[in-house]
Amino acid sequence: MSSLEEPLGFDKLPSMSTIDRIQRFSAGACRPTVDDMGMGNCWIEGRGCSTSNSCDEDYEEYKGEAFPWRRHVRDASEGEAFNRRAKSLSKNRMKFGHVCKSRNLPDQHYSSKCTERGIRGITNKFLNGIPKFVKIVEVGPRDGLQNEKNIVPTSVKVELIRRLVSSGLPVVEATSFVSPKWVPQLADAKDVMKAVCDIEDARLPVLTPNVKGFEAAVAAGAKEVAIFASASESFSKSNINCSIEESLARYRAVCLAAKEHSVPVRGYVSCVVGCPVEGAIPPSKVAYVAKELYDMGCFEISLGDTIGVGTPGTVIPMLEAVMAVVPVEKLAMGISTVDSSVAGLGGCPYAKGASGNVATEDVVYMLNGLGVKTNVDLAKLMLAGEFISNHLGRQSGSKTAVALCRVTADASKI
Numbered sequence: 001m002s003s004l005e006e007p008l009g010f011d012k013l014p015s016m017s018t019i020d021r022i023q024r025f026s027a028g029a030c031r032p033t034v035d036d037m038g039m040g041n042c043w044i045e046g047r048g049c050s051t052s053n054s055c056d057e058d059y060e061e062y063k064g065e066a067f068p069w070r071r072h073v074r075d076a077s078e079g080e081a082f083n084r085r086a087k088s089l090s091k092n093r094m095k096f097g098h099v100c101k102s103r104n105l106p107d108q109h110y111s112s113k114c115t116e117r118g119i120r121g122i123t124n125k126f127l128n129g130i131p132k133f134v135k136i137v138e139v140g141p142r143d144g145l146q147n148e149k150n151i152v153p154t155s156v157k158v159e160l161i162r163r164l165v166s167s168g169l170p171v172v173e174a175t176s177f178v179s180p181k182w183v184p185q186l187a188d189a190k191d192v193m194k195a196v197c198d199i200e201d202a203r204l205p206v207l208t209p210n211v212k213g214f215e216a217a218v219a220a221g222a223k224e225v226a227i228f229a230s231a232s233e234s235f236s237k238s239n240i241n242c243s244i245e246e247s248l249a250r251y252r253a254v255c256l257a258a259k260e261h262s263v264p265v266r267g268y269v270s271c272v273v274g275c276p277v278e279g280a281i282p283p284s285k286v287a288y289v290a291k292e293l294y295d296m297g298c299f300e301i302s303l304g305d306t307i308g309v310g311t312p313g314t315v316i317p318m319l320e321a322v323m324a325v326v327p328v329e330k331l332a333m334g335i336s337t338v339d340s341s342v343a344g345l346g347g348c349p350y351a352k353g354a355s356g357n358v359a360t361e362d363v364v365y366m367l368n369g370l371g372v373k374t375n376v377d378l379a380k381l382m383l384a385g386e387f388i389s390n391h392l393g394r395q396s397g398s399k400t401a402v403a404l405c406r407v408t409a410d411a412s413k414i
């Protein structure tokens, strides 16, 4: 049995106060603003939101969030037809016949929700303290397509991004400005970014491994970037060809350049629970890297279980260690910011055993069922998932998409 598989004893389980802290936290809109740039650790418009009852306003505020750098011109071509089609499906509802044209399904309405009151009653009773709003960071066009055997044409990537944005996703990671020798699938980063940089309805961050990537990203029109470190030495070496310390030095340079350009930087920590080479990763290592990224100016830290081996018994001690050094509202995992990928696409090409990503459709469906707002239209999102799955010639990795396409019963009764 590898160390990753060793069951934790009850003595290793986190204290109730930790679980309570995580549950009670309902983050405010942790968004970067241009005004916050250049203020070191204060790049975020911080909002004290430490109780479970204060986030209705957060949702309202998030919906109305303004992005001052936007100059929006929507491409009227193929996207128009899609918008018309999607508009015919009301929010959080859909007609089966419209979503899966290929299958002759009855034209039934369904909703993944019971009544708002009913849900609140249930969640108050059993899931006290879950956030009322969850921000979803869609990584499909970047993480999802970086590991595809066949290179996806630029026009398909651009159309996917447009569809995801029009489903209401607030953040869609568009591409990576990395070495094309390392990730040939994203060698068209410049063209993708140039085609989507005028979209104003969502933030479109891109990955930048060094200053060279940052400069290319900004020249192509990127207004937000992400840097990606690892808590595992072996993964750092195989993913970005340098040690953790070397990567942190590179990222400090990226953050400095970003500060000069008033570009917000998001930070990733990979392998926060386990590494395919090293096995279990100590929470203290994750906390160290997360704090370094936070100190260099990242407005938010995404904690990635890169190969999908975490359990509550391993994730909570890790969160406990990270929360001791980085404010919880700056963390993007298991709290009220979730990274996911449309149709479950993706996984890091340099992480052996990376088992793909949680599908955005499944996250939205589950959150809808809990009465947690995301601002995402599940019907439009499923159309985006169907679009890319059709292009890739395989079934969606989303259980929700697969199940809802096949249901012939009155789904409102399921």
Ligand SMILES: CC(C)(COP(=O)([O-])OP(=O)([O-])OC[C@H]1O[C@@H](n2cnc3c(N)ncnc32)[C@H](O)[C@@H]1OP(=O)([O-])[O-])[C@@H](O)C(=O)NCCC(=O)NCCSC(=O)C[C@@](C)(O)CC(=O)[O-]
Pocket: 143, 146, 176, 177, 178, 179, 180, 181, 182, 183, 207, 209, 210, 212, 213, 214, 216, 228, 239, 240, 241, 268, 269, 270, 271, 304, 305, 306, 347, 348, 349, 350
């Ligand atoms: C970091 C490097 C560049 C080091 O790569 P290297 O080979 O060590 O770097 P180098 O500085 O020696 O440069 C080698 C060549 O790359 C070029 N180069 C150098 N930098 C760039 C750049 N930015 N854009 C374009 N080209 C670049 C550079 O100009 C040179 O070109 P040559 O002279 O040979 O023609 C490379 O290892 C790399 O690109 N790695 C990226 C790997 C990657 O993208 N992995 C997937 C994303 S991470 C992930 O998915 C995990 C995450 C984020 O989702 C979180 C999670 O789930 O855990």
